[in-house]
Amino acid sequence: MQIHMNNHERMLKSLQMTEMDTPLSTPCNIQICEVTCDSFRIMWDMTPEDTARATHFFIDLSRKESRNPNRFKHRDVPTKLVAKAVQLPMAVRGHWFLSPQTEYCVAVQTAVRQPDGDYLVSEWSQVVEFSTGDYAMEHLQQLLDKAKGSAGRLLKLSVFYRNQHPDYFDFVRSECGGLMCPALKDCSGSHGSPINGKLHGVFFSCNTEFDTAYHYVVLVLAPIGSEGDTFCRTRLPMLDLASNPFLTYTDPQGPGEEPLYYHASDVILELLFTEPVHLDQGAVEQISGHHQLMSLTTANAKKDPSCKVCNISVGR
Template sequence: MERVYIYRTEQNKTRLHEKSYSGHTYKCVKTTCAHSVTEVMIQIAFQEGPNINIIWDRKEVNPTQLYMFMHHKKSLRKSSHWILDLKQDSLSLTFPFHGITGGYDLLVCGLKPLSAETTGLPYYQVYGSASEKDTSSRNTMTIHLKRSPPEQYFQSEQNGDFDVEKDHMPPSHYTLFGLPVRDSIHVIRVHQELPPAYFLYVHKGSNGSRFKFPNIFIPASDYHVTVYESEAQKGGSSDRGISCYSTAKVSNVLHFRAYMTKNEVNELFVKSCNFVQKQQDSRFVKIAHFYRDKLPAYFDFIFEKNCGIMPTYYKTISGDKASTIHLNIKGIFFNTLVKGKKNKKPKISCHGTKRLHIPAPFFFEGVNIYFADFYCHYTAHKVTLIFAVKGTKDDKFCSARLKMVGLFKNPFLYINPEGNVFVRSGVRVEVFYADEIDVQSLMHELGGNNVFLTDVRPLYRPRDIVISKPKRDDCKICNLKARSKVI
């Protein structure tokens, strides 16, 4: 017979009473104490197997629901989930392991309900937890709920059965898609790194392959999402406040950093402006060309196989990992850096041995300019500007997410009414031009003295050239406040 014992410590009295509930017996014991309520212990006795005592401090956490997750050490597919409603006087559980719990680990979490959709399915934030391992080594265990659950349970690296992906809508709303559409339940667990938080959602597979998270994700925080495709266990326990799900498949962990919103983009913009103002050699210098350094094979492809057209490609993670433009818009990178008193282009390059020069005024025709990023890798800081053709989908995408700056006046790169282009020398300004370029036609139109190729000395061997890499997370100059709190 299963029994649930509820012990509550209060002041000045000891009472013992016994009631019947659904054919089972439970006891509530109230003992003497010189202070107010401090803790509640719920003891769940298995029909066969170990007893599990779960204790939590009412001053720290006071859950109305508990989440219990038991999984096999070698396979998340051999796992079960329980969501227990603690508003009732007692609960009776039947675990589907038939007393064979050896080799399973247990996670217990206190849950705070979040707003739910009209489906009535539960959405929770985890705000207290405890865990136990090696359940086969003893018959009983006592575990205390703490402020946050163990991270390893929320971002397992085991190989999964399927992939899930995310979709983003500004400012910081996310939808999960790629869920299997079956008559099953999806238990979705989310670990938020900054600030530390954990969430649990239940979604019906028959409701479709997409799940919109009801809460806003924190910009610049890293997230780890795992989906368990589970079967609801039958037996009529739901009317007693118990939901039990047995895992059939588990997804690969989806890792991503939540995009910065316009507020965070503005924060980076202010940081970049403050940075250039503090530089000793911070001035505007006139430049004639934007340039692009690549290996010879790249330009051979353009002129020999692509009719002289330079194609666009998706913006990779070469700056702040929270930037919303990564893998969302296509374009072509160009450099604007000049050095020395004579404002000469660098003679060496870390991107290739061939350099294409295109007159700078060409890029300002029919575009809007957006500030997108401020970052560094080692010592040199860079600003990324997006040049988006007016009215295109990329222009609309940037308008909703980035900070627009003026063509004729901005802190980094502008053109004057006479058609001269000036760039700020105190920071490296890179341009991401969101459109393909017909280089061959430009050469014919503007002449070989204006659009041309030159050789450049490589900084690295060709096989060592780095295509892209994220910014330094430990830089106090160019990181968002949310990131700098953990540096």
């Protein structure tokens, strides 16, 4: 009887060792869902045997290489995550400083932790690419609150201007019937802005002198009921044109009087108007002041991630 029990124990131990040594299958059919600016959920297919055995998941995440890297590149952080096996899909948030509107590559392994502390691991899955989303309204509100703190006193505004080369205005007259047509917003400013690469508009600058201004603020002006208005209502915080710290408007007080505009003095303020603007609504002439913005000087310019005024923390 004693011999029989020992043989049985040896058989059980042999079966256990065989099961532990059985290779794990490679995860397949990787799926990414519920993507936000700072999180995502991931799932993949495993055999029932591997699902029962797996104790841990290894996830390897990296930014997709860009041909035009941001010169203000964030410091790289460890890309591999070891997580205890959970029911899929698995939420990934906070383990990395995920950036919005950024392309990533991800691959996974399944693993079984063995008694000696080592891991039996599967082969890496195929690499899947995905892009994180735009800032949510709550993030934009945080940026707005920071911008309000930098706005400074209001100065009277005499002109909205487009500092373009004369050839641009000649082209508008000859080829566009005098209409300055909306163009697609570039990727400058906040990397997670929901208007980057999605909203069309005509840019105007407000400041003619800003020797000490450093921070940019972009306001979108969209007529009620317009396509731009519909786009922005669910994506951007709304400001009151009569009482906000960046740009105010007051109706003419009497016949022959002009409306009054005031702009924030301590930020570089730009206005994106979502409808065409005819040259006849203004004048093509030289304006006075120092450091007027050239329209292309800020094209696709990224803000400095070390600036505590212009950045918010997400995914932490």
